[in-house]
Amino acid sequence: MTSIDDVRTRAVGAQRQRRAMSTGRRGDRIFRSAALGSGVFVLVIMAAIAAFLVWKAIPALQENEANFFTATEWNANGDPPRFGVAQLAFGTVMSAAMALIMATPVAIGIALFIGFYAPRRLAEGLGFVVDLLAAVPSIIYGLWGLHFLVTNSQGVVEFLNGVLGWIPLFAGDSVGGQSIFIGSVVLAIMILPIISSITREVFLQVPTAHIEAAQALGATRWETIRLSVLPYGRSGMISAMMLGLGRALGETVAIALVLSTVAGINWHLLEPGGNTFAANIVRTFGESGEIGRSALIASGLVLFVITMVVNMAARAIVARRKEFV
Amino acid sequence: MAKRIEVSGLNAYYGGFLAVENVSMTIEPRSVTAFIGPSGCGKSTFLRTLNRMHEVIPGARVEGRVMLDQQDLYGERIDPVAVRRVVGMVFQRPNPFPTMSIYDNVAAGLKLNGVKRKNELDGIVENSLKGANLWNEVKDRLDKPGAGLSGGQQQRLCIARAIAVQPQVLLMDEPCSALDPISTLAIEDLIAQLKSQYTIVIVTHNMQQAARVSDRTAFFNIAGTGKPGKLIELDETSKIFTNPTEKATEDYITGRFG
Numbered sequence: 061m062t063s064i065d066d067v068r069t070r071a072v073g074a075q076r077q078r079r080a081m082s083t084g085r086r087g088d089r090i091f092r093s094a095a096l097g098s099g100v101f102v103l104v105i106m107a108a109i110a111a112f113l114v115w116k117a118i119p120a121l122q123e124n125e126a127n128f129f130t131a132t133e134w135n136a137n138g139d140p141p142r143f144g145v146a147q148l149a150f151g152t153v154m155s156a157a158m159a160l161i162m163a164t165p166v167a168i169g170i171a172l173f174i175g176f177y178a179p180r181r182l183a184e185g186l187g188f189v190v191d192l193l194a195a196v197p198s199i200i201y202g203l204w205g206l207h208f209l210v211t212n213s214q215g216v217v218e219f220l221n222g223v224l225g226w227i228p229l230f231a232g233d234s235v236g237g238q239s240i241f242i243g244s245v246v247l248a249i250m251i252l253p254i255i256s257s258i259t260r261e262v263f264l265q266v267p268t269a270h271i272e273a274a275q276a277l278g279a280t281r282w283e284t285i286r287l288s289v290l291p292y293g294r295s296g297m298i299s300a301m302m303l304g305l306g307r308a309l310g311e312t313v314a315i316a317l318v319l320s321t322v323a324g325i326n327w328h329l330l331e332p333g334g335n336t337f338a339a340n341i342v343r344t345f346g347e348s349g350e351i352g353r354s355a356l357i358a359s360g361l362v363l364f365v366i367t368m369v370v371n372m373a374a375r376a377i378v379a380r381r382k383e384f385v
Numbered sequence: 386m387a388k389r390i391e392v393s394g395l396n397a398y399y400g401g402f403l404a405v406e407n408v409s410m411t412i413e414p415r416s417v418t419a420f421i422g423p424s425g426c427g428k429s430t431f432l433r434t435l436n437r438m439h440e441v442i443p444g445a446r447v448e449g450r451v452m453l454d455q456q457d458l459y460g461e462r463i464d465p466v467a468v469r470r471v472v473g474m475v476f477q478r479p480n481p482f483p484t485m486s487i488y489d490n491v492a493a494g495l496k497l498n499g500v501k502r503k504n505e506l507d508g509i510v511e512n513s514l515k516g517a518n519l520w521n522e523v524k525d526r527l528d529k530p531g532a533g534l535s536g537g538q539q540q541r542l543c544i545a546r547a548i549a550v551q552p553q554v555l556l557m558d559e560p561c562s563a564l565d566p567i568s569t570l571a572i573e574d575l576i577a578q579l580k581s582q583y584t585i586v587i588v589t590h591n592m593q594q595a596a597r598v599s600d601r602t603a604f605f606n607i608a609g610t611g612k613p614g615k616l617i618e619l620d621e622t623s624k625i626f627t628n629p630t631e632k633a634t635e636d637y638i639t640g641r642f643g
Contacts, residue, residue, distance in 0.1 A: 273546075275441055277494040278497060279466070287497075292483065
């Protein structure tokens with residue numbers, strides 16, 4: 061007589077053997093090491109970038125006479141060098157945040173229109189055109205921003221200043237020109253396609269069962285979107301926004317062309333001026349000396365940290381209401 | 386509250402494909418009508434024409450008339466959204482809104498109808514959950530996600546959500562096919578209770594279930610793949626299962642189908 065335990069032991073043994081056999085096959089071994097290798101490779105690259113930035117940044121940070129985090133001046137080639145990232149961080153975060161605020165509603169609107177309102181043929185064409193926006197080189201956006209937007213937006217900027225002037229960000233006396241606001245409009249257009257196409261994909265994945273649940277309750281199209289589509293797509297939309305924000309934070313050429321460098325932090329975003337990490341690096345790297353370059357790399361390190369923090373924050377937001385997803 | 390449905394000459398299409406042909410029937414109020422038949426015979430499609438859910442599929446359309454008491458659901462000035470507010474539906478797979486709590490799931494339809502006052506909502510939510518025999522199991526965790534319930538509880542939650550808006554008719558599309566026998570029994574008991582207030586139409590693959598829960602049974606059949614589904618006969622359930630008029634029905638219920 062074999063007891064149930066015997067049978068179970070034997071079954072477990074067989075299972076173990078099978079597992080051992082399957083991992084022993086050459087194809088499995090190769091695939092396993094390839095997958096592991098790729099995973100480790102990414103981590104190594106990240107670590108190498110961080111190490112490189114720290115290593116190259118140290119000389120300038122040691123020479124720096126000003127507070128690196130709070131100083132608003134950037135005089136890294138002076139003697140002694142005095143530089144701080146406050147203005148760069150302000151310009152970077154402000155322009156990227158404004159771009160995100162402007163781009164997100166439009167991008168989600170486009171995604172909803174393509175997914176739920178537009179007739180099929182129009183939807184395909186429109187999706188293609190939006191994706192094409194992503195293929196335009198950033199230098200083109202920069203030139204367009206500088207030579208078209210800056211010169212033709214005076215009326216809009218003055219209107220915003222007049223209507224929203226009571227908000228400090230929109231206040232100012234000499235509004236117009238190469239302002240952070242114009243920079244963020246250019247950024248907004250640049251990040252529009254990535255946000256839009258990712259949210260569109262997420263919306264397409266909403267299970268029919270959820271959509272029909274809302275429809276069967278007598279929900280109109282918009283109510284169906286509100287009840288089923290947006291809640292389901294929420295984490296995907298946040299991811300899309302964060303990818304867009306990441307791109308806006310790091311955008312270099314376009315913003316370097318559009319902004320005009322004026323020293324100091326100016327909260328009046330409609331007035332000319334402002335600077336960002338990436339723009340500052342691309343504009344001054346070539347003419348910088350040893351310490352100047354080291355200082356720019358230090359600022360790059362701060363940008364690196366900011367983008368990491370933004371991404372982690374996004375993950376935290378997505379994970380927070382896991383219970384409901 | 387419950388209303389009679391009269392269908393005449395109804396054809397349902399998917400694009401150019403005729404899925405259901407020339408169905409005419411009367412569905413009595415305050416009773417359970419079951420639709421049985423082989424897979425692909427159009428019973429689910431026909432069910433979905435009764436609350437205009439058929440046409441949400443691209444290319445799908447309907448010809449014919451569906452009268453809810455004196456009103457044609459396919460009349461020119463009828464809004465499908467309004468139809469679905471009086472003809473509720475429960476689906477094959479339980480589909481509570483995954484991001485919503487139990488309470489919000491039941492309240493979802495009410496909020497669409499503009500019920501906003503908290504105490505009014507509380508009362509209807511409680512009554513609907515009681516009506517769906519779910520209240521005792523969830524009253525202490527109304528703020529927890531509906532997707533965290535068991536399959537059978539989720540299905541009763543969906544029924545609570547459907548009856549919260551006090552529809553005239555309740556359509557059920559194989560509501561037990563994804564459930565275990567105990568949950569199935571709970572749903573069948575519930576159907577028996579609900580029929581005192583609602584007109585209930587249920588599609589089922591399970592002939593025993595049709596025999597247990599329904600007052601009248603309709604048998605649908607197809608001549609072959611690619612052919613449209615047709616209504617073969619509709620009669621008292623006891624008659625269909627003991628002494629059907631049509632030979633096809635008898636073949637089907639005795640398992641000699643094919």
